[in-house]
Amino acid sequence: MQDKLTLMIPGPTPVPESVLTALGRHPIGHRSSEFQEIIKKTSSQLKWLHQTTNDVLTITGSGTAAMEAGIINTLSKGDKVICGDNGKFGQRWVKVAKAYGLNVQVVKAEWGKALNPNEIKEILEKDTEKEIKAVIFTHSETSTGVLNDLETISKHIRAHKQALSIVDCVTSLGACDVPMDKWNLDVIASGSQKGYMIPPGLSFVAMSERAWTAQKTSNLPKFYLDLSPYQKTIKNDSSPFTPSVNLYFALEKSLDMMQKESLNSIFERHKRHKKAIQAAMKAIKMPLFAEEENSSPAITAIAPTNIDAEVIRKHIKEKYDILLAGGQDHLKGKVFRIGHLGFVNDRDIITVISAIEATLHSMGITNSPIGSGINAASDILS
Amino acid sequence: MQDKLTLMIPGPTPVPESVLTALGRHPIGHRSSEFQEIIKKTSSQLKWLHQTTNDVLTITGSGTAAMEAGIINTLSKGDKVICGDNGKFGQRWVKVAKAYGLNVQVVKAEWGKALNPNEIKEILEKDTEKEIKAVIFTHSETSTGVLNDLETISKHIRAHKQALSIVDCVTSLGACDVPMDKWNLDVIASGSQKGYMIPPGLSFVAMSERAWTAQKTSNLPKFYLDLSPYQKTIKNDSSPFTPSVNLYFALEKSLDMMQKESLNSIFERHKRHKKAIQAAMKAIKMPLFAEEENSSPAITAIAPTNIDAEVIRKHIKEKYDILLAGGQDHLKGKVFRIGHLGFVNDRDIITVISAIEATLHSMGITNSPIGSGINAASDILS
Numbered sequence A, B: 001m002q003d004k005l006t007l008m009i010p011g012p013t014p015v016p017e018s019v020l021t022a023l024g025r026h027p028i029g030h031r032s033s034e035f036q037e038i039i040k041k042t043s044s045q046l047k048w049l050h051q052t053t054n055d056v057l058t059i060t061g062s063g064t065a066a067m068e069a070g071i072i073n074t075l076s077k078g079d080k081v082i083c084g085d086n087g088k089f090g091q092r093w094v095k096v097a098k099a100y101g102l103n104v105q106v107v108k109a110e111w112g113k114a115l116n117p118n119e120i121k122e123i124l125e126k127d128t129e130k131e132i133k134a135v136i137f138t139h140s141e142t143s144t145g146v147l148n149d150l151e152t153i154s155k156h157i158r159a160h161k162q163a164l165s166i167v168d169c170v171t172s173l174g175a176c177d178v179p180m181d182k183w184n185l186d187v188i189a190s191g192s193q194k195g196y197m198i199p200p201g202l203s204f205v206a207m208s209e210r211a212w213t214a215q216k217t218s219n220l221p222k223f224y225l226d227l228s229p230y231q232k233t234i235k236n237d238s239s240p241f242t243p244s245v246n247l248y249f250a251l252e253k254s255l256d257m258m259q260k261e262s263l264n265s266i267f268e269r270h271k272r273h274k275k276a277i278q279a280a281m282k283a284i285k286m287p288l289f290a291e292e293e294n295s296s297p298a299i300t301a302i303a304p305t306n307i308d309a310e311v312i313r314k315h316i317k318e319k320y321d322i323l324l325a326g327g328q329d330h331l332k333g334k335v336f337r338i339g340h341l342g343f344v345n346d347r348d349i350i351t352v353i354s355a356i357e358a359t360l361h362s363m364g365i366t367n368s369p370i371g372s373g374i375n376a377a378s379d380i381l382s
Helices: A017-023 A033-050 A063-074 A088-099 A117-126 A150-160 A209-217 A227-234 A245-261 A263-283 A309-320 A346-363 A372-381 B017-023 B033-050 B063-074 B088-099 B117-126 B150-160 B209-217 B227-234 B245-261 B263-283 B309-320 B346-363 B372-381
Strands: A006-008 A056-060 A080-085 A103-108 A132-138 A164-168 A187-191 A202-207 A299-302 A322-326 A336-339 B006-008 B056-060 B080-085 B103-108 B132-138 B164-168 B187-191 B202-207 B299-302 B322-326 B336-339
Touching: A006 A336, A006 A346, A017 A245, A033 A056, A033 A202, A033 A245, A056 A063, A056 A227, A056 A245, A063 A088, A063 A132, A063 A164, A063 A187, A063 A202, A063 A209, A063 A227, A080 A088, A080 A117, A088 A103, A088 A132, A088 A164, A103 A117, A117 A132, A117 A150, A132 A150, A150 A164, A164 A209, A202 A209, A202 A245, A209 A227, A245 A263, A263 A299, A263 A346, A263 A372, A309 A322, A309 A336, A309 A346, A322 A346, A346 A372, B006 B336, B006 B346, B017 B245, B033 B056, B033 B202, B033 B245, B056 B063, B056 B227, B056 B245, B063 B088, B063 B132, B063 B164, B063 B187, B063 B202, B063 B209, B063 B227, B080 B088, B080 B117, B088 B103, B088 B132, B088 B164, B103 B117, B117 B132, B117 B150, B132 B150, B150 B164, B164 B209, B202 B209, B202 B245, B209 B227, B245 B263, B263 B299, B263 B346, B263 B372, B309 B322, B309 B336, B309 B346, B322 B346, B346 B372
Parallel strands: A006 A322, A080 A103, A080 A132, A132 A164, A164 A187, B006 B322, B080 B103, B080 B132, B132 B164, B164 B187
Antiparallel strands: A056 A202, A187 A202, A299 A336, A322 A336, B056 B202, B187 B202, B299 B336, B322 B336
């Protein structure tokens, strides 16, 4: 039904009506005092969200732009780095690092499994010459629904004393705890169309004092993604290039909502939704793709057996107007992914489970009595 | 008066209500067939606007990002380039070129004056070894209101046979004629918050076949601004990174409006408005900063004598709720700038002239009878 589609993909995520209304306001001058007030307020709100005293810089661009900025502002040509690769986005950071002539050692885990923190620990411990300048990896792997153990990996990185952590938190920030200062994280990148509950177009990068020290000697060429003028101008509640003014209006409104809900409530909500979906899928014998002990609170990938995942996904879109994500690269047709991050409530969760149950039922590909998924989910939700 | 402000700065420019409504729609999946339709349609509309058969690529970022993309996709380290510098944006492209290790020869003109095409011609003619790989410059210099002679400079570049033209058309595209194919332009960069009549956040870059040939051997490091995946994905009506979905909704709507008005009518309207403002300023003895024969149809800079331009600008904002732009860098306090590009009608023009006249009158800094500016403008407008 036209205009009735609901998004349950891992971005763009659903946007609250009040945020859309803010988005649709007439723009104002980006050098005006009125806009400075918005930068000032959102800067402070972003620090709250990142649980940090570091500046959080806003870039007009996608999450990839923010992650690239983190990499190219802190490293120099030929620097040795470790890249964690256990999914499409981990792979992407390997590509970025190689594009800039970094010396990349890849640490892999199978798609659907988490990076092994001990493997990273051992490599770092063996590096007595302190040649490794950074460990680059994703927190929540959007392509598989795996949550890597950021806290433990960060501890190993800190023990090395030289290497920086550069972390893709695109689908974890605003969905689960990412306490930048407490965990001593160096670079965190994220994007607006995820936990932030606003449309795509803005991305965010926060850097620790250690990262800023590295930035001073970084020699990789850059201009639009050079964070130095962003850092300088944010001190005056300004920005180096014309920012995406209307997305700032939306950002201010969504961060207001997030602050009202509180970080803990947001994290609990995401955890509850993940568990409800997992319980439901187990009840209807739909295999979870990611290992449960390392599953992301933002995305759940389902790997149906004996049927193309795309057939289920398309039916759910056409019949029930719910957009789920497909599998990427070699997972195409093997999994479908439920995005449950951002502006998602318990109703959305039972809705998507119902739609999956009804779809499987109509296709005759489940032996579980219809309703068993909802029943299992409802035990978690209540 | 709150929310009554009108923008007459050179970006963000006024946005039509129907475009804002489109902007405030709920986002859709950026990999959906519905979004592919929008990319397909806007791609075709963008070709119309650029008067080209080349692909026009859309980047989520500011105009600077698009211009940087044009430079770093077509050149290699150490390449010799000419940069035209007759204002803040010309200066910026010098900085970008230097940041990437290009060998830059700067051709200057005083702020307020146009680049001398003959100077560029002579340098190109002397380069018998064909070492010069590009000429980088602005068409409409937003900081001064000067329009450089793109057609003539492009002719000289083509006569050289090796060098590419890389042109900042941020405030000229959609305001005056920029026929990419007819003038044999190689790289054109522009931004959404200008003639496009939508808020900031998208930028555009179009490249000729010659530029794409150069792109194949370009060795400057890049990832987010690497145009190769943009070119590849646009063939499938897609994009390499999550695009600013809602700004595409706005773009589609504004390009519909522009097509309805027609290119010639848009250009005539901008020319008429420029002439009306120039005539009015002459009538009230307010000096025009840019030389009239090379003045931009998008921005007029006024250089009041014996009074800080900021005093006038602030009074017009506070008393009449019209936002004008100040002078940049050494022009701060020396000029104020009237943006008259994009969604601007004759009413806006007489309004801003009235506000300037009334302001000067109330400050006792004009000898012209009040109304003489409007009178002169009205002769042009009617």
